[in-house]
Amino acid sequence: MNFLREFKYSAISMVSTMDGMFWTVLYPLILASLFFVIFSASFQFTEKNIPVGAAEKNPYNGIFEMTGILEVIPMEESEALDALRTKRIRAFIHDDLSLTLTESGIAQTVVKSVTDMILQTYALGVPIDPADFDTPYVESRNQKRNVEIILFYSLLAMVSIYSMFGGVFIPVRVQANISKLAVRIAAAPVKRFAFYLPGMLFYILFNLASNILYIGFVMFVLRIPLITDIPVSLLLLGYANMFGIVYGVCIGSVAAWEPQTKTMICVFSSLVLSFLSGMMGPGIKSGIDTYLPILQSINPLGMLTDNFYNVNVLQEYSRIPAFFMLYTVLIALCAAFAFWNSKEVQYDSL
Amino acid sequence: MVWMRKIFALVFLAFSFGLSILWFPPNGQSQTAFSETPLKLLIADKDDSDLSRQLTAYLASKHRITFMKETGSDEEVLRIIKRNISLGKAHAGLIIAPHLEQNLAEKKQGVISFKDDKNITGLYLDMQVQKFLLFAAALKKAEGTFQFDRLHTVLMLSSPVTAEPKKQYGSGIKYFFNFLGWIVFSVILNSIGSALFELNNQRIKMRNSIAPVSSIRFAAEHFAAQLTAVFFLLAVLITFAAVVYRNEIGAVPFFLYLLNTLVYTAVILSAVFTLNAVMKKGAVMGIVGSVLPMVLAFISGVIIEQDFLPNSVLTAAKGFPTYYFVCANEYTEITRQLDLKNIGMMLLFLLLYFTLGVYFTKLNRVQEKIEFAQN
Numbered sequence: 262m263n264f265l266r267e268f269k270y271s272a273i274s275m276v277s278t279m280d281g282m283f284w285t286v287l288y289p290l291i292l293a294s295l296f297f298v299i300f301s302a303s304f305q306f307t308e309k310n311i312p313v314g315a316a317e318k319n320p321y322n323g324i325f326e327m328t329g330i331l332e333v334i335p336m337e338e339s340e341a342l343d344a345l346r347t348k349r350i351r352a353f354i355h356d357d358l359s360l361t362l363t364e365s366g367i368a369q370t371v372v373k374s375v376t377d378m379i380l381q382t383y384a385l386g387v388p389i390d391p392a393d394f395d396t397p398y399v400e401s402r403n404q405k406r407n408v409e410i411i412l413f414y415s416l417l418a419m420v421s422i423y424s425m426f427g428g429v430f431i432p433v434r435v436q437a438n439i440s441k442l443a444v445r446i447a448a449a450p451v452k453r454f455a456f457y458l459p460g461m462l463f464y465i466l467f468n469l470a471s472n473i474l475y476i477g478f479v480m481f482v483l484r485i486p487l488i489t490d491i492p493v494s495l496l497l498l499g500y501a502n503m504f505g506i507v508y509g510v511c512i513g514s515v516a517a518w519e520p521q522t523k524t525m526i527c528v529f530s531s532l533v534l535s536f537l538s539g540m541m542g543p544g545i546k547s548g549i550d551t552y553l554p555i556l557q558s559i560n561p562l563g564m565l566t567d568n569f570y571n572v573n574v575l576q577e578y579s580r581i582p583a584f585f586m587l588y589t590v591l592i593a594l595c596a597a598f599a600f601w602n603s604k605e606v607q608y609d610s611l
Numbered sequence: 612m613v614w615m616r617k618i619f620a621l622v623f624l625a626f627s628f629g630l631s632i633l634w635f636p637p638n639g640q641s642q643t644a645f646s647e648t649p650l651k652l653l654i655a656d657k658d659d660s661d662l663s664r665q666l667t668a669y670l671a672s673k674h675r676i677t678f679m680k681e682t683g684s685d686e687e688v689l690r691i692i693k694r695n696i697s698l699g700k701a702h703a704g705l706i707i708a709p710h711l712e713q714n715l716a717e718k719k720q721g722v723i724s725f726k727d728d729k730n731i732t733g734l735y736l737d738m739q740v741q742k743f744l745l746f747a748a749a750l751k752k753a754e755g756t757f758q759f760d761r762l763h764t765v766l767m768l769s770s771p772v773t774a775e776p777k778k779q780y781g782s783g784i785k786y787f788f789n790f791l792g793w794i795v796f797s798v799i800l801n802s803i804g805s806a807l808f809e810l811n812n813q814r815i816k817m818r819n820s821i822a823p824v825s826s827i828r829f830a831a832e833h834f835a836a837q838l839t840a841v842f843f844l845l846a847v848l849i850t851f852a853a854v855v856y857r858n859e860i861g862a863v864p865f866f867l868y869l870l871n872t873l874v875y876t877a878v879i880l881s882a883v884f885t886l887n888a889v890m891k892k893g894a895v896m897g898i899v900g901s902v903l904p905m906v907l908a909f910i911s912g913v914i915i916e917q918d919f920l921p922n923s924v925l926t927a928a929k930g931f932p933t934y935y936f937v938c939a940n941e942y943t944e945i946t947r948q949l950d951l952k953n954i955g956m957m958l959l960f961l962l963l964y965f966t967l968g969v970y971f972t973k974l975n976r977v978q979e980k981i982e983f984a985q986n
Contacts, residue, residue, distance in 0.1 A: 279895065279898070291906070295906060298909060298910060299915040299919075329734075330735075342775060360645075360773065362775070363775045364774075365645050365774075367735075370647045373647065374738060376770040377768065377770055378742055380769075380770055387754065398715065398719075398720060399722045399724050399737045401724050401733070402725050403726075404693055405729075406696055406697060406730065408697070411698075529622065543699065570698075575690075575693065577690075
């Protein structure tokens, strides 16, 4: 009965506060929507032909169009500079195949490779059968670049440890050197473990439910195929939630810190770790993977993001043991620290 | 501001500095010469013939290549290529199948290229491989041998390029000032806004009402305190920008950007005034303080340029001042002039927020008087 009562009170305290509901349930959905807004362009983006300027009577205009890469915008040389500066065209091709550009980039490089090819074909000095131009020596296979989805995995990793925000306040009710309520409970003939367990279980279940809501939102509303292997992903998510609650209890058990300070530590640690795991741009994650891989292997959110990506995009399972090893060590360390802080001591005031 | 807000403001500023350096690094020097952009390629040469080695040598002269010589099975090669392209670590992967020369003679496909079809880089790479093999086949047909020296000499030919010296200075600093639209909004709302919100506390109001200070003097000091805090925050941010982008300052209309920012900051102060008059709960203020600036930054073109945002999003963004701040910075970058139209729009928002703020403050006072009379 005690267990159910504590569970109920944990639920009431979470559901009745606007803060708890907003940050756990709504905030991830808002962030996911924002990510979608700015990256929807890249999800549906197909690079179009490169706009180039050329005189109407440029003898190579036919060849440019035939490449299927260039879109010729007829203009005089005098207009070219303005068009280049306003980015209406990426390059201006003169009648002798020389180019005028204002910047370097992949589009300009492609334009130059087309003009180079025309020059080189003439310079080769041997006849090429026109039919040979259509002979495909290269077999092309599509391999989707899927880097933007890391943002959504990273966000999921961040909110998967949001059970910590509930966990922070569990010691407040139990640990006698933190609050007056806890002093009274410490003096009462009840087992303290019975106070920890229901709260921890509730916050894990509540956060897990909000994580599933987030996944559903991303998959069915935003239509991004986030999860393809449901059982393994849920297993990872559940274990991350366990870490989140133990981490929260660990932070909450430090008597010297104010509740606001504890919440702030939770906020900033989750932000920084998710930032390093790619939530503010996949490039940062990629850079850390390349130059500082050790950091990613001890960053719990980086490890979780990697595993979500591996399991659901690449169908690779090789890093799952490393995930469980890291999380088990972290859970054990946090639990030991929380236990050390909350172990029974004789208070002078009691 | 109490110490928690000071710490928040400082940590947020430090975090924003870090982000802005990572996202918008200084441009360095102006561009005066054209250079081809190399692609990152993975190549597995399963043929290892003269022809395949010449092909990879040609590609190596253009791109950054990682050879997968030690990689064992085909499955492992495919796995690595797939992983690297998927994660954006490589633009494309090539597998040169065995018997390339024979395939070339029989006009069969001898090279498999993996890349994202959405990107033009893939087409570009295919075009280069195709060109090399086409030329090699033509030489072999005409001369009896591949004549690699001749082939490479031809492939070295390049169209002349005139790179007009377009100053690259300014983009980095423009993005920084756009980004400032987010930072300023967030810091002001979370620090000054929340501190002011606490003054709405009934107990503080009662203490103020019996204090020997006139309401006008209190309001004036109040406003001066806000201005001092904002001035300090802006000074820190602008000094930071001046140091990081010191190479660009001479070439950009720095003071015009500054003016845009000052107008925008005034609008935000006015918006904070309105929000304080409207909001009743501290929790809501906290949520609004975190979410509103971020949402506006996302939809107004701070994070990603307005050109890439859907029209529906931009239409929604037009209802808020951040959109016009970004537009004004854009205009300043291109024309090196002040964008009076968008600054005018920001001033209209200032007027609107101020009017709303005054209206709601008066409404609250009337409400308080009624409650006081009823009690």
